[in-house]
Amino acid sequence: MAPEKHLAREQLPIPDVKHVGLTTYDAKDPNTSYPPIRELRPPKGAPNVLIVLIDDVGFGASSAFGGPCNTPVAERLAANGLKLNRFHTTALCSPTRQAMLTGRNHHSVGMGAITEMATSAPGNNSIRPKDKAPIAETLKLNGYSTAQFGKCHEVPGWEVTPVGPFHQWPTGSGFEHFYGFVGGEANQYYPGLYEGTTAVEPPKSPEEGYSLTEDLADRAITWVRQQKALMPDKPFFMYFAPGATHAPHQVSKEWSDKYRGRFDDGWDALRERTIEAQKKLGVVPQDAELTRRHDEIPAWDDMPDELKPVLARQMEIYAGFLEQTDHEIGRVVDAIDDLGFLDDTLIYYIIGDNGASAEGTLNGCFNEMTTLNGMPGIETPEFLLSKIDEFGTPTAYNHYAVGWAHGLCAPYQWTKQVASHWGGTRNGTIVHWPNGFADKGAVRSQFHHVIDVAPTILEAAGLPAPTSVNGIAQAPLEGVSMIDTLREAATPESHHVQYFEMMGNRGIYFQGWTAMTKHRTPWSADAPPPFDDDVWELYGPDDWTQSHNLVEQHPEKLAELQRLWLIEAVKYNVVPLDDRGFERINPDIAGRPQLIRGNTQLLFSGMRVSEWCVLTLKNKSYSVTANLVVPEGGANGVIITQGGSVGGWSLYAHDGKLKYCFNFFGIEHYITTADRPIPAGKHQVRMEFAYDGGGLAKGGDVTLYYDGEAVGTGRVEQTIPMGYSADEACDVGSDTGSPASPDYGPTGNRFTGEIEWVQLDIGEDNHDHLITAEDRYNLAMARQ
Template sequence: MSPDRHSRAMLPIPDVPAPGLTTYDAKDPDTSYPPIQPLLPPAGAPNVLVILIDDAGFGASSAFGGPCRTPNAEKLAAGGLTYNRFHTTALCAPTRQAMLTGRNHHSVGMGSITETATSAPGNSSLRPNTKAPLPMTLKLNGYSTAQFGKCHEVPVWQSSPMGPFDAWPSAGGGFETFYGFIGGEDNQWEPALYNGTTPVEPPATVEEGYHLTEDLADHAVSWIRTQKALMPDKPFFVYFAPGATHAPHHVPKEWADRYAGEFADGWDAQRESTFARQKEMGIIPADAELTPRHTEIPAWDDMPDALKPVLEREMEVYAGFLEHTDHHVGRVIDTIEELGLLENTIIYYIVGDNGASAEGTLNGAFNEMANFNGMAALETPEFLASKLDQLGGPESYNHYAVGWAWAMDTPFQWTKQVASHWGGTRNGTIVHWPNGIDEKGGLRSQFTHVIDVAPTILEAAGLPEPTMVNGVLQSPMEGTSMLYSFNEREAPERHELQYFEMFGNRGLYYKGWSAVTKHRTPWEMVGPTLPAFDDDVWELYDGSTDYSQARNLAGDDPAMLAKLQRLWIIEATKYNVLPIDDRGVERATPEIAGRPTLIHGKTQLLFSGMGRLSENSVVSIKNKSFSVTAEVTIPDGGAEGVIIAQGGRFGGWSVYAKAGRIKFSYNVLGLQEFATEAERQLAPGKHQVRVRFAYDGGGLGKGGDVALYYDGEPAGTGRVGATQAMIFSADETTDVGYESGTSVTADYTPQTSRFTGAIHWVQIDLGDDDHDHLIDPLETLRIAMARQ
């Protein structure tokens, strides 16, 4: 094998001109140049497939003893290695940025999710250019790179159609191809998708059988086949990150029906059966203990009998969702095998980017946005029972109850967001690589962390960590390659020290010991009273004899606890964890948090065709009076369609024309719709139409009076009984002249939503003034120019 001719520490690899004779005439027999050689990694570098499932706890997949059947995960485990002490950060965006960079989440600015970024370095959501992502390093070394699925690492003020796109996967992230969505979650039936940085619509409708996970697998399969057909000598790096199994738990009904009756005994019994199965499989040590249920989590027997059929169905839907996801993951793996590439493809199958999600309330949710808006009480047991048959379908935006999340994290304490305990951070992981792993079906118990993935892949490919990327000196990766453990079952672990922190929940692992403190409870999203950080109670566990953190030794060994607490402070200082930030509303408010915002002042001017504008890209009308004014031209015969819409089926508002009349609909969580329609049709020609909403005040989420105007003249009145206080949607956007995604009202569909007249501009104004004057065109121009 010839030695690698490239110096790969500096990326891009510098071009070195070949010395030698330069002839005058190309026909001269002494004219000689070496043939152009495409850039390739070192000989033998493997293909790489990283599969990252969303919001799946350690005890969910059947590959780790759980009730959700995942035959493809089991097949990989039988031919590779199972890691039972692999860890994440307890939350999605931090785990993803940490995995893709090989650095701790605060080191790369992702101490939390992008929507709660602050100006503090550890929480800014900005990846320093001194920490280039793995796909960039691989691409610059000759790999083909592609991502399919979720990207939640784009700062919210960079997520508009204007970018900048430095943090997007296919622009600054190192992926040559990206097909998926930007944000924390997406509607699996009607997602907001991007091809690169261009918004695209799903290739089919719900009625035609569309589902996002299947679509992502279709694209991944097609890309892998194309890559190997056209560039067979180049290895690939594929990152397959479906939105599943994050809420909403959307899955075809037949997949959920496979689990009918399997969860009738409830979550306490499910914990017991999963725990027994984990021991039978050898996934956990024989002396491991099942941790008890905390008092904040209700017992199954204490749940109302009338609600239990709903709770059962919630879990049936989730189980079907995970099995459905594994099925489509299997299609990607099968493609690699069919192409004869499986032997030299290193596959990471990481079952969860954090613990199972406990963000669905104690009863679960038909529309999880109700909880996010502090309105979960609207979803009474009677209401949930009436929606049982719709759970998992396109009419729902559903989530399961806290008790199921706890059961899916068996045998550990707590859930997603709780970085202190293994229930939030320990995720089952499988590594498969026939050319690099001798043992089939082996178990590895060395402590490993998501930041270890990147250095492992580089070592497997024979590539160095770059010291310089795009002219910027790089800081070392903070993870530890796992390659040493692939063929040495008993090799001493090399990742001996690791901090954890999320929303004030903290932990420190050191040589088998862990010190932890839980600061807040995930499902208490609105208004919890939090203790001072110094008042948090720390616990101590000896992992060498206590796999599941079941026996708190804080009272028995205070010296060890103090040592680990001190180490946490040192690591927190080293990696930008400080200051610890458990604020809620303050972090959700850009001006207080210190992050940029695209929107300034109380007025915003929009134009026809603008769309896919996230809530961070549009002035917020929540909890205040506002008006929406549009200058439109109505064609002969009247107009139909959307002038402007924000949100969708599960919450939002729309100004539109129906049967020639202007109409305003406000949809509260998909539960209530308040419509105000003009009393007369709008004549053909150019007009200004206005909706004025006078907020009642007196708190959040209150109602208000609606008035409609044609050219300044009253045209109709109405009433909105309640509003959404915090958020309309995690994935639906604002569109002018049409509506993408799902529709706010059943008066139109996205396919029939396009406005049939002409929209010259739309202006949103905030404030308590009455806004009953016509907007002067010069004022419109001044506002537009002032925002350049």
């Protein structure tokens, strides 16, 4: 086979090669000759690439890094590959993902925090600059097949709609195929799924055995088999990013019951066991010290005895959840192996996009929406105990306590969101490429960051970083290739300096030294101090766990690193620092577009839109009106619903009658029923809710109407003030997620008549001003 002619791969798409030569009049002329059409491929030897990114996992969680959660697939890949024990993320979801996918720092690509907190500042606007194309686009334009499965939390909030624009969705970011969800978290039993940019339903119900991660693995296996069956010579790039193990922690009992009794001695004992296991594995040095537990995190012995069985069960659920996730990843890896391509596939198995999540409160919760709505007192110890057997099931939306998050980040300080310390940013990572790296079962301890993944892939594939993509001149990559590090343990460190910042928590790494300041605590509602009042810490190159603060001994070193942090911050759009809460959630103040304006919204049958895309009906009076065509046999099914089994409301027909159900966190269902069936033919039905006022989450009176005539009244004693769900939609014509009313199930609830339109109207007694800054901030942070 003739060698490939040089292709100008620095300019993407690669320019067409123009044929210059004899053109004959007749194709049968013997002098007619054109070069054959060649399919675009990467350079010879370019490997397949698989990136696995798990959600919300601390360094000390996986058994591959000394943790209590069994991850045999990770261990197997590590035994035939390499463990990275100084690999770092950004401390939060969206920023880590956008940084990894672009090879640039998170502020440099507009993702200073989660998409829901975007502002108009360049470092925080959630808009990926056109001169920083993602790695998937580069690989696709060089001849790779590309696909993403699972979580996408990089789409600006105002673009998560059925009408787009879609240029920052996965299929607009270089992935030819996408199957997963768009947002911060997903119900493992009732996810809001998209194929490409089209909303789709899960293939089966929880009763039929559905779980999201298994579904994602099934889809990934089908895709990779198809790729290699039809084009075995064409390498693939697969990004597998399950919603696991982000809350809600949901997994079948076959997984969680494996861990019965394993955590009865609590999180402090867990940390002690973990560091000993880590030393035996060699993923931390023998002289590494276990950092102290900060006063903000309660000791296990100080927790109420009656609550401990529930706390232990929370951790059993999580451990089973992580093991199940590893198992499904293993199915994808095995499928690649069965096809004969595993040895020539570069795998990054990144165990966490940040540290373990401390967003579950000090006690944990059965339905995290109660906490996120500022109503944690609803879930008393007695209530939690009554639900202990339901944790992890489709009826639960649970999250573990802060103490477990800290325990799973052992041996480091702090957790997710805290970018200043390794507990928030150091994530165990495994790299597997038998055809590329000679060492097997070794550990690499050079400092690296998630922005180094993209440059590594390009070097492995023999591809240049493009200077132009789709006509836009490209900015340089900001990460460094890890290839030399991975090939030779003695390679000197190449990633010399790295800043960290997340909502005011900030730090700097430089040649082994670290300086940092924790500005705010994730689970605290207290206002953070002024930036200039923050207390900085300094740790030396030999202090693996950041245990000994050297500020007093080396004040000049601290000053040097603080100055370096500021230089890096200016370089990458980190400033202005922004620790605001409510102001960043309010689009008017933050300076980003908002989807819904005014007091009226019209919806049509078949629409499924997120809670952010619907008029806010909370803490105020409102009405819901629908024009229907009812069949002769009567009507049944959902007219419109918002939320699901963990909270929300539904207007529907049951046994022919109009009904309204307000679901208060799954604890109470306030149902109002019309006194007679909806007549056959064309009719207008209406529900009016008259809010009591006087504060948040108050009750109100419900009245139902047929064609303007009152046909039923009822009462809602208490309402949900901030958010019904973190991922359920507003549906017209059916309830596509978990059911908001006990009168119907998750399937078979489609409206049997015709819905011409549904209109939402807000009343004149607006109580929205009663919502506090902390309320809005806490709800938004739940969606990361």
